[in-house]
Amino acid sequence: MRDEGIGARRLVQTVAVALTLGGVACGLTLVFLSMRSVMNVGGFCAEGGPYNIRQHCPQGVPGIMMGGIWGGVILALVYIGMMIRWHLPHFIHLLWSALFLSLGWNFFDYAFNPPGTTSGVVWGWLVCGVLFALMGGLPLLVVVPAIWREFTRGEEQQHGFPGGVPVAHAKRAAEHVGLTQTGDRLVSDLQKLDELLQSGALTPEEYAAAKRRLLGT
C-alpha cells in the first residue's frame, strides 16, 4: 500500500515537473525566436493603437512573444515553488542565465550579421549582447557548481528540514555508543526513513515518531 502511494506521488511529481519545466523551456524558445523575427525587420515593430505604424510586426509574433513571456514566468514560478516544497534536485539557478544568455546570443548574432542592407557591426546590439552575456554568464560561476552539487551531493548535504539530518545524526550516535553492525543498520534504517519522508509517504510527525523509536530516545 505504501509502495503504491509512493509510486503515485512520484508519478504526479514527474508529470508536474515535466510540464512546468518543459513549459518554461517552451516559453523561452518562443521569446528567443520571436526576438529574432523582430530583429529581422530592423529590431522594432508595433501593432494596434491609434497610431500610424511605421513597421508592423511579423505575423503572429506579438501574440506568441507575450504568451512566451507570461507563460514562461508563471510556469517558472510554479516550478520553483514545487521544487522547493518537494525538496527535489532542480535547475532553478539556471533560469536567469538561460534567459539572458539565449537573448544575448541573438544580440551578438545580429550585431555581426545585421539583416537587410545594413553592413558592418551594429554597435547598439553589440553593447546589448555584452551586457546580456555578463548578466547571464557571470552568475554561471556560482550556478554551475551549485547545480552540480544539487544532483551529486551526499546525504549529509541535503537541504531542508529534516532531510539530511538523520544520517549524520545516526553516525554520531553510532560512534558515541561504539556500535559497528548495529550502527550501520541504524544508518540504513534512517536513510530509508528519510527517503520515505522526502517521497511524501510519511508525514513529518510520523517521521519524527519513527526516528525516535529507531534512536531509542
Added chain:
Amino acid sequence: MSASLRLYWLFVQLAAIAGGIYGGVLLFDWATG
C-alpha cells in the same frame, strides 16, 4: 535521496527541457506560418 533517484530527476528534467524547446519551435512555426 539516493543517487539513482537524483539521476532519475536529472533525466526527467533534461527530457522536459528538450521537449519544451522542440515544442516551442513547432508552436512558433505554427503561429507564424
